[in-house]
Amino acid sequence: MVAAEADTVATQWEQVALRYGSSSELHTATYRRKMESLPVPSVQAMVAVTGGAHVPPRYLRPEVAADAVASNGEAAIPIVDFQRLLHPEDEAEASGDESARLHAACQEWGFFQLINHGVPDDVMEGMKTNIEGFFGLPAETKNQFAQERGQLEGYGQLFVVSEDQKLDWADILYLNTQPPQHRNMRFWPDKPDSFRSTLDAYSAAVKNVADCLLGIMSKNLGLQPEVIASKCAGGIQSVRMNYYPPCAEADKVVGFAPHSDADLLTLVLQVNEVQGLQVKRDDGSWVPVRPLKGAFVVMQIFTNGRYRSIEHRAMINAERARLSVAAFHSPSIDATIGPLRELVADQEREEVMYKTVDHESFMRLFFSAKVEGKSFLQRMKL
Numbered sequence: 001m002v003a004a005e006a007d008t009v010a011t012q013w014e015q016v017a018l019r020y021g022s023s024s025e026l027h028t029a030t031y032r033r034k035m036e037s038l039p040v041p042s043v044q045a046m047v048a049v050t051g052g053a054h055v056p057p058r059y060l061r062p063e064v065a066a067d068a069v070a071s072n073g074e075a076a077i078p079i080v081d082f083q084r085l086l087h088p089e090d091e092a093e094a095s096g097d098e099s100a101r102l103h104a105a106c107q108e109w110g111f112f113q114l115i116n117h118g119v120p121d122d123v124m125e126g127m128k129t130n131i132e133g134f135f136g137l138p139a140e141t142k143n144q145f146a147q148e149r150g151q152l153e154g155y156g157q158l159f160v161v162s163e164d165q166k167l168d169w170a171d172i173l174y175l176n177t178q179p180p181q182h183r184n185m186r187f188w189p190d191k192p193d194s195f196r197s198t199l200d201a202y203s204a205a206v207k208n209v210a211d212c213l214l215g216i217m218s219k220n221l222g223l224q225p226e227v228i229a230s231k232c233a234g235g236i237q238s239v240r241m242n243y244y245p246p247c248a249e250a251d252k253v254v255g256f257a258p259h260s261d262a263d264l265l266t267l268v269l270q271v272n273e274v275q276g277l278q279v280k281r282d283d284g285s286w287v288p289v290r291p292l293k294g295a296f297v298v299m300q301i302f303t304n305g306r307y308r309s310i311e312h313r314a315m316i317n318a319e320r321a322r323l324s325v326a327a328f329h330s331p332s333i334d335a336t337i338g339p340l341r342e343l344v345a346d347q348e349r350e351e352v353m354y355k356t357v358d359h360e361s362f363m364r365l366f367f368s369a370k371v372e373g374k375s376f377l378q379r380m381k382l
């Protein structure tokens, strides 16, 4: 790195330190208590200076990038048609039973691509344009919505809990979106002009899809509809918008380290056509997921392991930025989180695998450590 570039990056670190106090204050314990993430500089701002070359050592993770990628695995990824799920009576004989396809995808993969989801095109397109617009704003404007101490929302990063941990090659904007009374408008960008109204419409439409899917999944698990409905009445949605800048050494950095999500159901929108998302198969190989309007399924804790929670990661493109929007759906803050009693009623025959905790303890457990494969689920294990 040439001296001027090194200076600029160092200055960014200093500015971050100034904003948050001296580094000696930045104890992991403090962050655990307050549910926040250690501040890190913007990767996008760094790339604007360096062009994505001269990667600082904290971002170098060649061992992760070196894992085997299955070139022919993609064809096997399940595809579920939402309209067919909603209207089984319209199904042609030959198409088979869509809810059986959904059940198999949840059991075998914990992941599928959802097509015909019914979210209007203008809402989808509006979301894409506004996210690209937000990350395209000058750094000073984006920084008006930067995370602050003691909370997770805003423009920045998540899961940074120590000063020597490796970092993801990405910037994010994380917001609570539903129900509306959980929003903190302080962190909702008012630029581009239509950002707020678009996220409002998008989050409501996606929550609707998630609620319908959860209803059908619980039916597939043999549960009475009220069991999931009682957990999810007033269910929470948060949205994580990911911006992955290009990197000249793309094969040595990771956009989002391998992890599995901790909510009930995540719906991810791959905003542009740059490929980057990969899911892990049982043989340890990674399968690239083509940008289609897609979804992740995470129900492992609730279902006592009957449905899987897939491990996934985001990789970086050498030339082009990649953008994605993940909407996470969790039970209401009044619900406890753990294996459903109704699913493990016969405890003589089925071992209870996970703890049951209140919502706040669950959030603390999730956000207080580095994400690493299935480490979170391990911590929930009894």
Ligand SMILES: O=C(O)CCC(=O)C(=O)O
Pocket (backbone or CB within 6 Å): 240, 242, 256, 261, 268, 270, 276, 277, 312, 313, 314, 323, 324, 326
């Ligand atoms: O960028 C992606 O496609 C995945 C993002 C993701 O895994 C997440 O936000 O939890």
Ligand SMILES: [Fe+2]
Pocket (backbone or CB within 6 Å): 259, 260, 261, 312, 326
């Ligand atoms: Fe994820």
